[in-house]
Amino acid sequence: MGGGPGRRGRLRGAMRVPREQLRALGLVAPLLIFIGVTFIAALATMLMRSVHDPVVADALPETVALLRGWDGERLPAEAVYETAARELSRAGEERTIGQVAGRVNRVQGGLRSVFTRTARDLEDEAPDPAAATGTPWRDALIALDTAWADPATWHAIRTTGERFTSRNYLNAVDMDRLPDGTIARQPEERRIYLRLFWRTLLVSGAITILCLLLGYPIAHLIARAPPRRAALLLVLVLVPFWTSLLVRTTSWIVLLQTQGVINDILVAIGLVSDDGRLAMIYSMTGTLIAMTHVLLPFMVLPLYSVMRGIPPQHMSAAASLGATPLQAFLRVYWPQSLPGVGAGALLVFILSIGFYITPALVGGSDGQLISNMIAYHMQTSLNWGLAGALGGILLVGVLALYMVYDRLVGVERMGLH
Amino acid sequence: MGDIAEMVSQPRQEAPPEVHVEFAGVSKSYDGRTLVVKDLDLRVRTGEFVTLLGPSGSGKTTILMMLAGFQTPTAGEIRIGGRPIQNLPPRKRGIGMVFQNYALFPHMTVGANLAFPLEVRGMGAEERRERVGRALELVRLGELSDRRPGQLSGGQQQRVAIARALVFEPSLVLMDEPLGALDRSLREEMQYEIRRIHRTLGVTIVYVTHDQQEAMVMSDRIAVLRDGVVEQIAPPEGLYEEPERAFVASFIGENNRLHGRVTGMTDRDVCEVETGGVRVRALKVAPCEPGDDVTLSIRPERVEINPEPGRYRNELDARVEDLTFLGDHLRVRLKACGRDDFIVKIPNVLGHGGLLEGDGVRIGWTASDCRALNHEGGEE
Numbered sequence: 001m002g003g004g005p006g007r008r009g010r011l012r013g014a015m016r017v018p019r020e021q022l023r024a025l026g027l028v029a030p031l032l033i034f035i036g037v038t039f040i041a042a043l044a045t046m047l048m049r050s051v052h053d054p055v056v057a058d059a060l061p062e063t064v065a066l067l068r069g070w071d072g073e074r075l076p077a078e079a080v081y082e083t084a085a086r087e088l089s090r091a092g093e094e095r096t097i098g099q100v101a102g103r104v105n106r107v108q109g110g111l112r113s114v115f116t117r118t119a120r121d122l123e124d125e126a127p128d129p130a131a132a133t134g135t136p137w138r139d140a141l142i143a144l145d146t147a148w149a150d151p152a153t154w155h156a157i158r159t160t161g162e163r164f165t166s167r168n169y170l171n172a173v174d175m176d177r178l179p180d181g182t183i184a185r186q187p188e189e190r191r192i193y194l195r196l197f198w199r200t201l202l203v204s205g206a207i208t209i210l211c212l213l214l215g216y217p218i219a220h221l222i223a224r225a226p227p228r229r230a231a232l233l234l235v236l237v238l239v240p241f242w243t244s245l246l247v248r249t250t251s252w253i254v255l256l257q258t259q260g261v262i263n264d265i266l267v268a269i270g271l272v273s274d275d276g277r278l279a280m281i282y283s284m285t286g287t288l289i290a291m292t293h294v295l296l297p298f299m300v301l302p303l304y305s306v307m308r309g310i311p312p313q314h315m316s317a318a319a320s321l322g323a324t325p326l327q328a329f330l331r332v333y334w335p336q337s338l339p340g341v342g343a344g345a346l347l348v349f350i351l352s353i354g355f356y357i358t359p360a361l362v363g364g365s366d367g368q369l370i371s372n373m374i375a376y377h378m379q380t381s382l383n384w385g386l387a388g389a390l391g392g393i394l395l396v397g398v399l400a401l402y403m404v405y406d407r408l409v410g411v412e413r414m415g416l417h
Numbered sequence: 418m419g420d421i422a423e424m425v426s427q428p429r430q431e432a433p434p435e436v437h438v439e440f441a442g443v444s445k446s447y448d449g450r451t452l453v454v455k456d457l458d459l460r461v462r463t464g465e466f467v468t469l470l471g472p473s474g475s476g477k478t479t480i481l482m483m484l485a486g487f488q489t490p491t492a493g494e495i496r497i498g499g500r501p502i503q504n505l506p507p508r509k510r511g512i513g514m515v516f517q518n519y520a521l522f523p524h525m526t527v528g529a530n531l532a533f534p535l536e537v538r539g540m541g542a543e544e545r546r547e548r549v550g551r552a553l554e555l556v557r558l559g560e561l562s563d564r565r566p567g568q569l570s571g572g573q574q575q576r577v578a579i580a581r582a583l584v585f586e587p588s589l590v591l592m593d594e595p596l597g598a599l600d601r602s603l604r605e606e607m608q609y610e611i612r613r614i615h616r617t618l619g620v621t622i623v624y625v626t627h628d629q630q631e632a633m634v635m636s637d638r639i640a641v642l643r644d645g646v647v648e649q650i651a652p653p654e655g656l657y658e659e660p661e662r663a664f665v666a667s668f669i670g671e672n673n674r675l676h677g678r679v680t681g682m683t684d685r686d687v688c689e690v691e692t693g694g695v696r697v698r699a700l701k702v703a704p705c706e707p708g709d710d711v712t713l714s715i716r717p718e719r720v721e722i723n724p725e726p727g728r729y730r731n732e733l734d735a736r737v738e739d740l741t742f743l744g745d746h747l748r749v750r751l752k753a754c755g756r757d758d759f760i761v762k763i764p765n766v767l768g769h770g771g772l773l774e775g776d777g778v779r780i781g782w783t784a785s786d787c788r789a790l791n792h793e794g795g796e797e
Contacts, residue, residue: 316487317520319507321534322585331533335524 043395050168050388056160059100060087064161067154072179076154081137084157085122092119100160106383107167108156114147155179168389193373193390200370203287204352210292211299211348212341219303219340224312237300245294249361252290256281256362282364290358295351299344306340346405350398370394436499437463437589437621438484443493445479445645453479455645457493461623463588466615467650468624468632470668471642477625480642481591484623486510497589508537513582513590513620517597519574521566527553527577528562534585552584555614572603579614592624596631608634629669633657641665661702663790666714671762673720675713675754676792679705687784693755697731699789710792717762719786722749722778729781735759737776747772753780 057064063084070076091097101115121144141148159167159177170176170183174191178184185191222233240248255261258277266272280286310333318328356371363372370390377387438461445454454476461467469477482488483495486507494501502510522530531549540548553559556576566574575595582590592611596604612635615622626632632639633653640650641664649656649665660666667674677692688701690711699713724732735753742748746762749772753759761780772778 311518311520313516313518313520314522316485316507317514317516317522318533319487320485320510320512320514321537321581322508322511323533323537324508327537331537332522336522 046384046388047392047395048388049384050386050392051166052164053103053160053168053385054163055096055099056103056157057163059091059094059096060084060157060161063087063157067158067161070154070158072155072158073151075138075149075151078135078138080154081135081141081148085137085141088115088119089122092123102382103160104153104156106386107159108152111147111153111156114145114153118144118148152179165385168385169393171386172389172393193370196368196370196373197393200353203284203291203369204349206288207291207295207352208299208345208349210288211296212345214292215296215299215303215344216337216341219300219307222300222304223307223310234304237297240294241297245357246361248294249290249358252286252293252362253281256286256289281362282367284363284367286362286364287359287367287369290362291352291355294358295348295355298347298351302343302347303337303340306343307337310336342405342408346401350401353398354394435463436460437465437497438623439496439499440480440484441494441496443480443483443490443495445476445483445488446491452491453645454483454490457645457647459640459647459650461621463621464619466612466622466624466635466637468626468636468639469642470626470629470632470639472627472668474644475642476645477627477642478593479645481593481623481625485512485514485591511585511587511589513585513587515575515578515582515590515592515595517594519566519578519595519598521574521577521581523566526563526565527558527569530566530577531562531581531584534581538585548584552580555583555617556580556610571599572607575599575607576610579611583614583618583620587620589621589623592622594626595624596626596628604631605634611635633669639669641668643668659702660714660788660790663712663714663792666712666788666790671717671760673713673715673717673759675715675756677711677713679707679709679711679789681707688789690789693753695733695754697733697754697787698784699787700785702788703791705789711789712792714788714790715782715786717748717760718746718764720761720780720782722761722763722772722780724779724781726779730784731787732779732781735778735780737772737774737778740772740774751778751780 063080066080066083067076070080088097091100097116097119101112104115105112118141138148147153159165167177171186172193174186174194175183176186218233218237222230222237225233253260257263258279258281260281262280263272263277267274267277272278280289314332314336315328318332319325323331353369354371355369356375359367359369360372360375363369371394374387374390374394377383377390438459440457440459443454443457444452446452457480459467459480469480471477479488483490486502486505489503495503497510497512522533525533528549531552532545535545535548549562550559553562556579558573558576558580561569561573561577566577569577578595579592582592595611596607599607608631611622611624615635624632624635636653638650638652639656641648641656643664648662649660651659656665656669660669663674666672675692675697677690677697679688680691680696681689682701683689683698686701687698688705688711689696690699690713692713697713699711703711705711721729726732733753735751737749738752738757739750740747741750744765746764749761749763750757751759751761759780
């Protein structure tokens with residue numbers, strides 16, 4: 001090494017920083033790529049699907065274009081029927097008719113079979129345009145199915161033919177766009193999502209409160225216990241984490257069901273008669289009990305870590321200053337534990353808003369939450385657009401909650417230092 | 418309850434003779450086998466500043482915690498103003514307490530911290546503000562009422578903690594190593610501050626520390642504790658000049674400890690002790706007979722180097738091993754009495770007479786400065 005620690009040495013030191021940053025970036029790159037592909041891209045795709053649906057527009061492009069000029073009240077012109085027949089028949093050959101029928105069916109029930117059958121019939125025996133006069137295509141289609149004489153069918157094609165649509169979001173909040181373009185609430189019997197969102201919020205709130213009530217004393221106990229016992233208690237809190245969620249949930253079924261352990265015990269000790277066995281599962285009660293159990297550690301851990309930072313001397317000091325135990329708790333301990341309460345409550349609330357497996361297994365019909373509906377649309381009805389819209393609303397709600405927390409606790413924290 | 422302002426205006430009264438705090442035969446065991454505090458008898462007079470001084474594990478904090486009500490005695494009785502208080506919870510004892518790490522409430526302002534004890538007593542807002550203001554002035558922090566403890570320096574936090582322990586005007590204040598977290602210069606400043614407050618208010622203070630210098634600065638009396646037993650309780654001068662036990666002699670200030678055997682009595686108070694091959698005369702503190710093992714304790718500043726011949730009853734040869742210049746005094750390590758760690762301090766008044774390492778010198782001291790204490794085996 002020549003020159004000593006002169007200017008050049010310092011410069012070289014300054015140059016080293018970006019290289020180290022580059023190396024650090026290289027080390028986290030796999031994670032970034034992984035998150036990018038599995039999380040961000042997947043999320044973006046789902047959100048995209050909720051507003052973008054090109055299936056009908058791709059399969060019936062000319063029909064959709066022609067329908068833009070339609071007045072929406074009388075039956076469309078002959079040219080529209082002719083184009084529709086041609087494109088339906090092509091969709092039948094290209095095997096895309098199933099998807100098109102599914103989309104249209106969501107807007108107007110019963111159209112699925114109309115579309116698939118029409119496409120099949122058109123393939124089998126295409127009407128001969130030259131042989132007829134007047135409106136041969138219209139007559140031919142109506143002959144195949146009377147639904148083609150109903151403007152609602154054409155409405156359905158026009159609506160689903162829009163590549164970008166707000167339909168999914170409207171449906172997700174129990175609304176729909178009427179043929180004349182106005183937005184109105186769904187008929188009473190079709191309003192399900194808002195009620196489900198509301199129920200999800202209520203259940204999540206209830207679970208959060210239950211977790212707080214149960215978790216606060218435990219967290220306090222662990223935070224005050226001598227190190228060895230604290231470690232043991234912490235392990236007991238964490239054991240559920242090491243057990244499969246499925247196992248934990250199904251063991252609740254074993255415990256809670258009508259012929260289950262708890263009912264058997266109650267009957268055996270005579271608290272409950274044999275025909276009066278309690279229905280504790282496959283209902284909201286089951287969802288509440290099982291989810292509170294599953295989510296309790298998420299409340300205990302943040303509480304514990306905050307409580308451990310509260311010196312035990314503070315309670316002694318409050319007592320020596322003349323405070324009753326209740327005063328000492330309310331004025332000295334509780335305010336200092338608030339950041340933990342906030343973090344734990346936020347965590348439990350957000351997790352329970354999106355919880356799926358437990359309500360699906362023990363919730364019965366009235367214990368289902370919005371995530372179960374999302375799963376239904378993903379797996380059963382295959383209406384991914386609506387699933388994406390429901391998920392999108394959920395995501396926005398959670399982000400809003402997080403911002404509220406950041407505001408509240410952020411301010412609180414700043415005040416502490 | 419008096420008024421701080423009234424108390425401030427009053428000159429400090431001589432400690433009235435009545436007993437404020439009394440421990441009668443108090444023992445404490447945490448595990449049911451070993452006693453942390455053994456049969457403690459201790460009286461603190463009203464207005465007195467008593468320090469419990471001892472190494473860690475000597476039971477001093479336990480004694481304080483029993484007095485504050487956070488620990489219950491296993492046996493014996495604690496009385497405040499003649500009234501037994503074992504069954505009184507801490508909040509009803511009306512004792513001000515300053516904790517080791519201040520225990521200020523971080524989420525409240527300084528003012529709210531001070532108002533807390535008044536608030537829980539149901540005092541009105543007007544009177545609260547007045548008292549908080551006066552207490553802050555007492556510790557000279559008048560303008561910091563709206564700050565939070567986290568924004569204060571260690572010394573300021575300490576002052577707030579003291580003000581909070583005083584604001585509800587207790588007649589007894591306990592302090593548990595309150596200055597332990599402060600750096601040295603701040604600690605000395607706070608020692609004088611606490612002494613000033615004590616003299617101003619005339620409250621009884623029981624103070625716990627392991628720092629003997631701190632105890633010397635502030636206390637009216639110091640109780641030296643070891644293994645749950647009070648070894649000696651006396652004013653600072655008495656403890657330093659006339660230690661009755663070897664432990665006290667070594668714990669308070671520096672001293673030379675020599676182990677020896679009594680060979681004879683020269684008169685009623687003075688005995689002759691053989692140590693390291695030489696015979697010295699020592700003041701008989703613990704009862705002893707010829708043949709007994711004793712520990713001799715000599716303060717380094719009470720030994721003179723090269724005294725006028727015949728001045729002292731104890732004179733012997735020594736050799737300078739090591740010289741350390743410490744500003745106000747010179748520390749000389751000598752080989753004497755069969756040991757090579759005999760320390761002598763020469764005050765830096767007129768130079769040090771040109772001592773050099775390796776010099777042979779004479780050293781001498783009076784018999785009364787050499788105290789023959791009970792022998793304690795195994796301790797150096």
